[in-house]
Amino acid sequence: MARPGVILPILQNWSCHNCGGCCREHQIVITAEEKKRIDKQKWKTADGVVDDRPLIVAHGDRFRLNHQADGACVFLDEKGLCRIHAKFGEAAKPLACRAYPYAVHPSGNSVTVSLRFSCPSVVQNLGEPVAQQRKNLEALAQEIVPSNYTAPKAPPFGSGQQPLTWPDVTLLLAFIERGLSAGKASFVTRLLRVLSWLELLEQTPDDALRGDPLGRLLPALHEASVRAFPDDTAPLLKPTSIARTMFRQFVAQLLRHDTELTARGGLMERLRLLSDGVRFTLGRGRVPEMADPISVRVAFSRGIAESMDASTGSNQMPTFSQLEGEFGGRNPEFDELFVRYFRVKLQGLHFCGAAFYEMSFIDGFRSLALMYPATLWVAHMRATRDGRSTVALPDVQAALATVDHNFGYSPALATAGSKKRIRQLAKMQQITALCSWYSR
Numbered sequence: 090m091a092r093p094g095v096i097l098p099i100l101q102n103w104s105c106h107n108c109g110g111c112c113r114e115h116q117i118v119i120t121a122e123e124k125k126r127i128d129k130q131k132w133k134t135a136d137g138v139v140d141d142r143p144l145i146v147a148h149g150d151r152f153r154l155n156h157q158a159d160g161a162c163v164f165l166d167e168k169g170l171c172r173i174h175a176k177f178g179e180a181a182k183p184l185a186c187r188a189y190p191y192a193v194h195p196s197g198n199s200v201t202v203s204l205r206f207s208c209p210s211v212v213q214n215l216g217e218p219v220a221q222q223r224k225n226l227e228a229l230a231q232e233i234v235p236s237n238y239t240a241p242k243a244p245p246f247g248s249g250q251q252p253l254t255w256p257d258v259t260l261l262l263a264f265i266e267r268g269l270s271a272g273k274a275s276f277v278t279r280l281l282r283v284l285s286w287l288e289l290l291e292q293t294p295d296d297a298l299r300g301d302p303l304g305r306l307l308p309a310l311h312e313a314s315v316r317a318f319p320d321d322t323a324p325l326l327k328p329t330s331i332a333r334t335m336f337r338q339f340v341a342q343l344l345r346h347d348t349e350l351t352a353r354g355g356l357m358e359r360l361r362l363l364s365d366g367v368r369f370t371l372g373r374g375r376v377p378e379m380a381d382p383i384s385v386r387v388a389f390s391r392g393i394a395e396s397m398d399a400s401t402g403s404n405q406m407p408t409f410s411q412l413e414g415e416f417g418g419r420n421p422e423f424d425e426l427f428v429r430y431f432r433v434k435l436q437g438l439h440f441c442g443a444a445f446y447e448m449s450f451i452d453g454f455r456s457l458a459l460m461y462p463a464t465l466w467v468a469h470m471r472a473t474r475d476g477r478s479t480v481a482l483p484d485v486q487a488a489l490a491t492v493d494h495n496f497g498y499s500p501a502l503a504t505a506g507s508k509k510r511i512r513q514l515a516k517m518q519q520i521t522a523l524c525s526w527y528s529r
């Protein structure tokens with residue numbers, strides 16, 4: 090069978106800037122073959138690796154690289170560089186290390202490439218254009234997608250399991266992308282339009298969801314959504330109290346910061362997580378203290394400090410009610426970041442189907458849409474915590490790097506309860522309200 094074509098995101102740059110975050114906080118799971126390869130590299134204490142623990146440990150039916158006392162990978166050196174890379178070259182590293190921050194997913198007869206915005210270089214769009222890295226990414230995709238690859242089925246449109254074909258998915262994606270990217274209205278208005286026409290589409294009979302009928306329907310639905318949300322002067326939608334509670338639970342799951350060190354925390358750590366979950370659900374008092382991921386600390390603390398206005402630098406967590414106030418989230422710089430984020434996730438199919446907890450197309454898109462208010466909420470929290478009255482672009486970038494770490498990867502978001510929450514919010518027509526309210 091011919092190798093599938095590889096679809097790369099446009100509008101995105103990336104090169105590694107050695108923040109070391111991924112080598113300090115991710116668990117690197119490896120295959121038996123990779124273990125054998127690393128064993129053959131014959132690492133000794135003289136090479137600088139730790140000698141008080143095994144370098145590789147069992148992980149279910151596979152293995153994982155062990156961590157040093159401070160949580161960093163056993164192969165990370167004092168300068169924040171990989172010893173395997175330094176001694177044997179990049180190709181000698183485990184596949185998981187070489188793939189990050191890329192995410193490769195089969196889709197029909199193609200393979201799509203997305204990126205994880207948990208990497209600060211991705212979120213800041215730093216480095217070489219991804220489109221110019223085709224050769225390397227094709228080689229990586231060949232390693233990730235097995236040679237006996239069979240094209241997976243397209244995700245269903247909704248939870249009613251209305252089937253979609255891959256060409257219909259492509260058509261829908263192109264229409265969503267166009268709707269989010271074009272026009273004078275702010276990003277949130279464009280997002281509300283897309284959410285509203287997708288909702289209308291959900292109510293149409295299954296046979297309108299494919300081929301020519303779908304192609305004819307989409308422009309009419311888009312027109313109707315523009316009439317519903319003509320411009321940025323459309324009245325703000327206020328979410329209900331129950332919707333805000335469910336939203337905070339979603340944010341709490343995105344802010345979970347599970348690392349090797351927290352895994353070692355045992356019962357105390359589990360109790361802390363439980364207590365944080367209760368506080369986010371109640372939404373009273375102060376937001377619980379949460380440490381920023383290392384990559385966010387390394388990449389953003391300076392940028393944010395530089396952008397501070399008359400800062401009090403209080404570093405006190407804000408109250409939940411403070412974060413219900415207006416803060417000016419509709420900003421062209423933030424919008425540009427969100428357009429890029431959404432386009433990368435859409436082009437890489439990094440929001441539905443096998444790449445996203447087997448969620449349907451529309452529920453996956455609704456989850457992605459909620460990343461917009463969630464990111465702005467966290468950005469607002471960061472700025473207020475640091476004693477600033479305005480939110481700057483580095484706050485939004487740092488917030489997106491923090492929450493995208495879990496999006497599509499945290500098992501907490503894969504539970505039946507989490508999936509049901511997305512459907513309930515949609516049923517109560519609260520996803521649009523949440524996007525509108527937390528953008529103001």
Ligand code: SF4
Pocket residue numbers: 111112113117154162163164165166170171172173174182183186
């Ligand atoms: S093996 Fe190297 S690249 Fe992979 S996590 Fe460890 S230090 Fe980082």
